[in-house]
Amino acid sequence: MPVIDLKNINVTFKQKDKTITAVNNASLKVEQGDIYGIVGYSGAGKSTLVRTINLLQKPSSGSVTVNGTNMLSLSETELRTERKKIGMIFQHFNLMDELTVFGNVALPLQHADLTTSALTAKVNHLLDLVGLKDRATNYPAQLSGGQKQRVAIARALANDPQILLSDEATSALDPRTTNQILALLKKLNAELGLTIVLITHEMQAVKAIANKVAVMEAGSIIERGSLLDIFTQPQKQLTRDFINTATNLDEALVNVQTLLAEQPLAADEKLVQVQYVGANTAQPLLSKIYADFGVSINLLYSNMEILANTPVGLCIAVFKGKPAAIQTVVDSLNDHSVKTTFLTLGGATNA
Numbered sequence: 001m002p003v004i005d006l007k008n009i010n011v012t013f014k015q016k017d018k019t020i021t022a023v024n025n026a027s028l029k030v031e032q033g034d035i036y037g038i039v040g041y042s043g044a045g046k047s048t049l050v051r052t053i054n055l056l057q058k059p060s061s062g063s064v065t066v067n068g069t070n071m072l073s074l075s076e077t078e079l080r081t082e083r084k085k086i087g088m089i090f091q092h093f094n095l096m097d098e099l100t101v102f103g104n105v106a107l108p109l110q111h112a113d114l115t116t117s118a119l120t121a122k123v124n125h126l127l128d129l130v131g132l133k134d135r136a137t138n139y140p141a142q143l144s145g146g147q148k149q150r151v152a153i154a155r156a157l158a159n160d161p162q163i164l165l166s167d168e169a170t171s172a173l174d175p176r177t178t179n180q181i182l183a184l185l186k187k188l189n190a191e192l193g194l195t196i197v198l199i200t201h202e203m204q205a206v207k208a209i210a211n212k213v214a215v216m217e218a219g220s221i222i223e224r225g226s227l228l229d230i231f232t233q234p235q236k237q238l239t240r241d242f243i244n245t246a247t248n249l250d251e252a253l254v255n256v257q258t259l260l261a262e263q264p265l266a267a268d269e270k271l272v273q274v275q276y277v278g279a280n281t282a283q284p285l286l287s288k289i290y291a292d293f294g295v296s297i298n299l300l301y302s303n304m305e306i307l308a309n310t311p312v313g314l315c316i317a318v319f320k321g322k323p324a325a326i327q328t329v330v331d332s333l334n335d336h337s338v339k340t341t342f343l344t345l346g347g348a349t350n351a
């Protein structure tokens, strides 16, 4: 059973004489232990969709089921209880400036049935978990952005939620701090079994920790799948655009084009993009090609990374040889599940 089951969610906002459809018939299933990345540009409807999970946003229609509970059937009191099982963090941290770090983390526990010493132990444990044990008496103004987000994470975990909703939680942070916060979320996922829904416009963040991805555009989920499938077989142009920002392919293509403008390809040369998934397939194949087919390969760009424990490689290379031999090489690579695409300066044609 999914931990979160959103079915056919629509959210519309009425504004004077017009109606804005923020979420358009979106359905989403999140399983226990998932880190589910939801990506899309600003205004795509990500926040609105995710806020329906804890009913911070009531859907205009559709059903919201969390841990088997129909959230829309609950009384206010019941909803308050269910909401405690869903933590949330935000881009701008939303801390209380007049409270210390300890006070901020203790805030959600003020009506909990805890003795003072139990509450102190709990807050200190949470601060330890997020690496801020020595900052309990500081005020938010005395903390860096990354530390503030750690406080917000500790506060979000105060009621031992099973789910954490993260709304652009790293968008205001620099790249190094972003990586540290993402690593913390990954640790909490692994150690506490926390299910995380991660809203972001940064594919890099999704790539770093998510196991599943949904892509949103104009209120709709246009594509979804495992991280590996989305990265290796994207179906939609928007998804490809997001992926290219995370793999630096766009930048590499610009550099390659500049290079080729200065040193154009010879008649017996072809520009080829080579992609592979899984260990040790492409490299040995590429190195054998000259011996087997008389085609030489000059790598202009190469990137290999591990996604969901699987190596994923991408190269841009110049293949040099007789046209028939190059075609044989391309066919042979394709037979070995190495995807090749002939590139032209204006675009790409499938090899």
Ligand SMILES: Nc1ncnc2c1ncn2[C@@H]1O[C@H](COP(=O)(O)OP(=O)(O)OP(=O)(O)O)[C@@H](O)[C@H]1O
Residues within 6 Å of the ligand: 013, 015, 020, 021, 022, 040, 041, 042, 043, 044, 045, 046, 047, 048, 049, 168
């Ligand atoms: N309370 C509201 N009243 C009216 N329109 C709203 C409201 N909340 C959101 N919208 C509109 O709904 C659409 C989706 O907004 P939403 O914040 O969900 O997008 P998003 O993908 O999360 O973008 P961002 O990352 O910029 O927050 C936008 O057009 C937005 O202006």
